[in-house]
Amino acid sequence: MDLNPSTFVLEVVNFLILVWLLKRFLYQPVSAAIDERRRQIARTVDEAHDTQAAAEALRMQYESRLADWETEKRQARETFKRELEAERQRALGELEKALDAEREKAQVLIERQRRDMESDLEREALRLSRQFAARFLERLAGPEMEAALLRMFGEDLAAMDPEHWLALTRALEEPERAEAEIASAFPLKPESCAGLTRMIENRTGRTIAWRFREDPALICGIRLRAGHLVLAANVGEELKFFADGAENSLGGG
Amino acid sequence: MEQIDFFARVLGHIGPVAISDSLLTSVLVTGLLAAVSAVLTRRRTALPDRVQVVLEGIVSACENAVRDVIPTAYREVTPFIMSLWLFLATANLISLIPGFDSPTRDLSVTSALAVLVFFSVHWFGIRHQGIRSYLKHYLTPNPILLPFHLIGEITRTLALAIRLFGNMMSMELIGLLLLVIGGLFVPVPILLLHIVEGLVQAYIFGILALVYIAGGIQSGPQQENSSP
Numbered sequence: 001m002d003l004n005p006s007t008f009v010l011e012v013v014n015f016l017i018l019v020w021l022l023k024r025f026l027y028q029p030v031s032a033a034i035d036e037r038r039r040q041i042a043r044t045v046d047e048a049h050d051t052q053a054a055a056e057a058l059r060m061q062y063e064s065r066l067a068d069w070e071t072e073k074r075q076a077r078e079t080f081k082r083e084l085e086a087e088r089q090r091a092l093g094e095l096e097k098a099l100d101a102e103r104e105k106a107q108v109l110i111e112r113q114r115r116d117m118e119s120d121l122e123r124e125a126l127r128l129s130r131q132f133a134a135r136f137l138e139r140l141a142g143p144e145m146e147a148a149l150l151r152m153f154g155e156d157l158a159a160m161d162p163e164h165w166l167a168l169t170r171a172l173e174e175p176e177r178a179e180a181e182i183a184s185a186f187p188l189k190p191e192s193c194a195g196l197t198r199m200i201e202n203r204t205g206r207t208i209a210w211r212f213r214e215d216p217a218l219i220c221g222i223r224l225r226a227g228h229l230v231l232a233a234n235v236g237e238e239l240k241f242f243a244d245g246a247e248n249s250l251g252g253g
Numbered sequence: 254m255e256q257i258d259f260f261a262r263v264l265g266h267i268g269p270v271a272i273s274d275s276l277l278t279s280v281l282v283t284g285l286l287a288a289v290s291a292v293l294t295r296r297r298t299a300l301p302d303r304v305q306v307v308l309e310g311i312v313s314a315c316e317n318a319v320r321d322v323i324p325t326a327y328r329e330v331t332p333f334i335m336s337l338w339l340f341l342a343t344a345n346l347i348s349l350i351p352g353f354d355s356p357t358r359d360l361s362v363t364s365a366l367a368v369l370v371f372f373s374v375h376w377f378g379i380r381h382q383g384i385r386s387y388l389k390h391y392l393t394p395n396p397i398l399l400p401f402h403l404i405g406e407i408t409r410t411l412a413l414a415i416r417l418f419g420n421m422m423s424m425e426l427i428g429l430l431l432l433v434i435g436g437l438f439v440p441v442p443i444l445l446l447h448i449v450e451g452l453v454q455a456y457i458f459g460i461l462a463l464v465y466i467a468g469g470i471q472s473g474p475q476q477e478n479s480s481p
Contacts, residue, residue: 004361006271007261011279011356011365018283018340023332026290030312031328033297033305040299 123247130243134219137235141220146186149221153233154196157203169204171227179209180226185218185234200224261359275359282343282356311339318460322467326381330466333373337366338459341417345451348425349444355451357421360414367414370462371406378469387469413461420454 172180180200182193197210208226215223221234232238261275293304301309315335320327341357348355356362378387391402424447431440 002360003364004261004263004271004273004359006269007273007276007359007361008365008368010270010276011362012369014276014279014283015336015340015366015369018286019333019336021283021287022290022336022339025287025294026308027312027332027335029294029297030305030308031316033301034309034313037299 126243126246130239134236134239137239138219141185141235143186145220146184146222147189147192149233149235150184150188150192150196153222153224153231154199156233157196157199157231165203168200168226168229168231169206171229172204172206172208179211180224181211181213182222182224183213183215183218184222185214185216185220185236187214188212188222261354261356261361273359273361274354275356275362278347278353278356279340279344279362282340282347286339286343311335319463322463323470326377326470329380330377330463330470334459334463334466337370337462338455341366341455341458342452345421345455346448349448355421355425357417357454358425360418363418363421364414366417366458367410370413370465371410373462374406374465374469377466381470409461409465413458417454417458420450424450 182188182196193210193212197208201208217236218234219236219239221232221236221238223234223237224231261273263271263273264277265272290308293308297305312335315338316327316331319331319334323330344356344362346355347353348358375387391399424443428440428443428447431443
């Protein structure tokens with residue numbers, strides 16, 4: 001248990017050598033390895049930070065670009081909306097014009113159809129009125145009425161203008177028309193025929209070859225045909241004349 | 254009954270120098286630690302293998318322990334404290350190998366280590382504060398306390414040496430007595446306790462040395478109020 005000076009001194013030396021050896025072969029190499037790894041980790045972390053910063057910058061850039069794209073898209077959409085609205089308004093205008101034209105056309109067509117219908121109705125009314133008048137006058141027609149019409153025809157001839165007498169005379173002067181025809185609905189009395197022919201021959205100054213015949217279409221009254229000239233005083237032709245005149249007036253209107 | 258020579262034996266002399274078995278064991282431990290360190294740290298890679306991980310763990314643990322106490326000078330102090338821990342742990346546990354005795358059962362060895370701690374405290378203190386500033390702390394807060402400072406330095410060094418020596422010697426003595434009295438397997442539990450005791454004593458010796466060195470480094474006027 002004594003303190004051995006040799007052991008004491010040599011132990012001091014031994015331990016100092018141990019400290020040097022462990023520092024040389026253990027602490028320094030391992031510390032260097034740890035430091036190198038720390039530096040490497042620090043470099044990796046720095047690189048990661050740089051990469052993260054770059055990624056962040058890229059993210060910001062992409063977000064900015066996305067925002068720009070969004071703005072452009074919104075503007076393009078608004079422009080498209082405006083153009084679409086303008087096009088819609090233009091198409092609506094054209095459609096409105098086309099509809100107006102169609103409406104006017106339809107209005108004209110309806111008006112024309114209405115007028116045609118009115119004309120048809122008027123014609124039908126005229127035809128019916130003519131039939132009615134003809135049927136009514138047919139029932140009234142008779143020798144007395146024809147004698148009255150003959151008398152009226154004679155009075156009209158007597159009161160006829162010289163110009164008309166001149167036209168009648170010229171009609172009788174045509175070689176192929178040197179005859180006259182008197183048509184009546186009923187058989188004429190001889191004295192009535194004689195009085196009528198005598199007055200005409202006296203006024204025209206010509207001897208005329210008279211031909212008499214009966215025509216039921218006249219309904220009542222007579223008709224004088226001399227050449228191309230026709231003088232009438234009968235119900236049938238008067239009704240026809242009335243109806244034609246009314247139809248002409250309808251067609252012209 | 255054959256007499257058991259428990260204490261350190263002088264195996265021979267080289268001139269006036271006596272060679273004891275504890276010294277030879279210490280040299281053997283030193284060579285073993287140096288050889289193992291040199292071999293294991295020969296190939297270092299960025300991606301460490303298991304051996305390198307263990308080595309880095311040992312070094313990092315020592316370094317972190319020292320840095321926690323001395324943040325400003327841990328690079329300089331760590332090799333000394335780490336050598337204390339490794340040497341004492343190995344020396345304390347080498348007696349588990351049949352035929353070997355722990356060198357720390359020799360008061361000469363523990364005294365040598367305690368004296369090295371004593372001088373290392375002054376060495377690191379003077380290096381970091383300068384000799385005037387370092388010696389000045391013996392006169393603070395009052396020069397009248399200088400003898401107490403000196404007594405404290407001596408007694409704590411003696412305490413270091415005797416604590417380690419006493420603990421290790423007593424453990425080995427108990428194991429030896431149990432072996433002699435009880436037989437071959439009776440000291441086994443004591444040997445298991447001896448492992449813990451050896452490691453704890455190594456740690457205590459190292460940590461006390463670290464605290465003393467930290468006190469020497471931070472004992473100057475500038476460092477008195479600074480946190481460690």
